[in-house]
Amino acid sequence: MGKLVGIYLRISDDREGRELGVERQEQDCRKLAASEGDTVVDIYKDNDIGASTRSKKPRPDYKRLLADAKRGRIQKITSYTSNRLTRRPREHEGQIELAETYGTEFRYVASPSFDLNTAAGRRIARILAANDAGEAEDISERVCREKLQALERGEWIGGARPFGYQGTIRDAYGNVINREEVGIKVIEHEAAMIKDAVQRVISGESLYAICQRWTASGVPTPRGSARWYPATLKRILTRPRNAGLMEHRGVVLENVKAIWPSIITDDEYLAVRSILLDNEHRTSYRGSRSLKWLGTNLYRCDVCSDLMRSAGISSSGSGGEKHAAYRCKHGLHLAVRAAPIDSIVNTYVCARLIKHGANLIEVPDGDAVDLRTQATSLRTRIRELEDMLGDGELSRAAFLRQRNKIILKLDEVNTDLASRASSSVLSGVADAPNPAEVFMNPELTPIERRRAIVDALCTVTILKGKKGRKPRHLEGDYRDRIHIEKKDAA
Known part of the structure; x- marks a missing residue:
């Protein structure tokens, strides 16, 4: 009489898994079940997951397979080989317990099948389990050595597909297509x-x-x-x-x-x-998800030197019309309308862009070349120290002392190079035919970039207002509420 069968499929990164693929495993397992008059109840599939003691990934369908066997949904478990089910001795013991307690049978397409309800069958299972675990550990050690060698050659050692580069592509049988391009070929x-x-x-x-x-x-x-x-x-x-x-x-x-x-x-x-x-x-x-004002977290408070935030305040008491304003973060040191302050800052930046133009972004190329040469020399010096340490010409304490000094210097050089590359914040604006027009156009220069340009050209400080009411013709004049200090962008 036929049995109720659950077919378990798994593919990993080992050779067997790549060559067979889960589709071919399923075809062969179904043929075996049909030849024995069994009925396939369900397919359990864990794709691209290892089953060795070194594997950290959970196998959800393997757990579901065991649960279905315990509640009698399936009476027989069929897989391509015994190590498709597991390479872990502890899980082999779980299969023995499943056979003894629930009468579950195990059948394999390309591995010897044995009765786990007999002492002889359990002995064979445990021997195969130990062999599978040892083979898995051999594979793990070999893969680690191969990855270290690949690192030394500058090769990609695998992992999730890096955005911008070709990922792994498999055919219907699980074989990798164009393996030499994986992680190497640029996706334009x-x-x-x-x-x-x-x-x-x-x-x-x-x-x-x-x-x-x-x-x-x-x-x-x-x-x-x-x-x-x-x-x-x-x-x-x-x-x-x-x-x-x-x-x-x-x-x-x-x-x-x-x-x-x-x-x-x-x-x-x-x-x-x-x-x-x-x-x-x-x-x-x-x-920020809702940037609307130029000076938010950019302008500084003259009282506490902290950054200003944008907020809405009433023009005259609680019932007055609200307008955007800059407030001090730490309290009510001062508050000032945002629009006229931003207008003053925009006027200042546009004037500098018109007057100096591309001169604001001129960085001597020779200096950058010298810095790159200096960085290469420092890296070479670190490698020389490593060789001296390996040859015993230098103690570890001396090596660490000298290397740390060089690393500090290398960090300074890299920071200088980074700041020079960052000067391109003004590129496309300061060197435009009409830099002020480009700066003020929100389509050409988004507010984030406008803020970066302001930050590159000046420091803006909000001042406390003077006591007493201003003359009517000066009520809209906020020049006494702002101090702009020039920065040398180049």
Whole structure:
């Protein structure tokens, strides 16, 4: 009499799984069930999940399979091989308990089938379990060695598809197509999005505004989501891979060059990381969802030197008409209307743009070249120290002392390079034929970038108003409520 069968399918990254694929496993298991007169009740599938002691991923369908066997929904479990079910000795013991307690049978297409209700069958199962676990650990050690060697060669060692680069593509049988292009080949339209976003961040635009643009473009995230979020975008824009650098466990490998093409330059990479990861640049307006006023979290209070926030205040008591204003964050030190203050700041910035134009963004190329040369020399010195430590010519204490000094200097050079790349906040505006018109046009220069330009050209401080009522003709004059200090953008 036939049995009620549950077929378990699993594919992992080992050779067997790639060659067979879950579809072919299912076909062979169904043939075996039909040849024995069994009825297939359900298919249980865990795709691309390992079953060894080293695997950390849960197997939801394996758990469902065992639960269905315990409640009598299935009487027999069929799989392609015994190690498709598991490579873990503890789970083998669970299968033995399932057979002894519930009478569940196990059948395999390409592995010996044995009766777990007999001592001989349990002995064979345990021997195979130990062998499968040992084989899995051998595979794990070999894979670790191969990954370390691949890192030293600058190769991609796998993981989630990096946005901007080709991901893994499999055929119907689970075989990887064009394996040599995985993680290496640039996807041009995604790379163009990264380049554009990096320039927008450097120019002062917020991550939220860029995410809105990316979501509207219809290009999904690497995980297939239609909506982009600032945290996801930030991870993509600040990864070393974009500049052709190797990263392992959060550390950039200084002496290894990646084999894949870079999407952005080293200077752009340093600049975008400086903006998005440096605490000094983590001002709230970069992620604001409703930026309307130029000076929010940009202008400073003359009383406490803290940043000002925007708020609505009444023009005359509680019943008066409300208008936008800047208030001190820490209390009621002072408050001032937003529109006339912004008008004064806009006038000042436009005047500087018209007067100095492209001179505001001139950065001597020779200086940047010298800094890159200096950075390369410092990295070479670190590698020389590592060799001296390995050859026993240098003690570990001396190595650490000298290396730390060089790293501090390298950080200074990288910061300088980043600031030079960040000077492009003025590019396209200061060097335009009519820079003031471009600056004031919200379509050409979004408010995030206008704020960044203001921040690059001046420091704005809001002053306390003088006591007493102003003459009627001076009521709209707010020049005595603002102090603008010039910055040298270049």
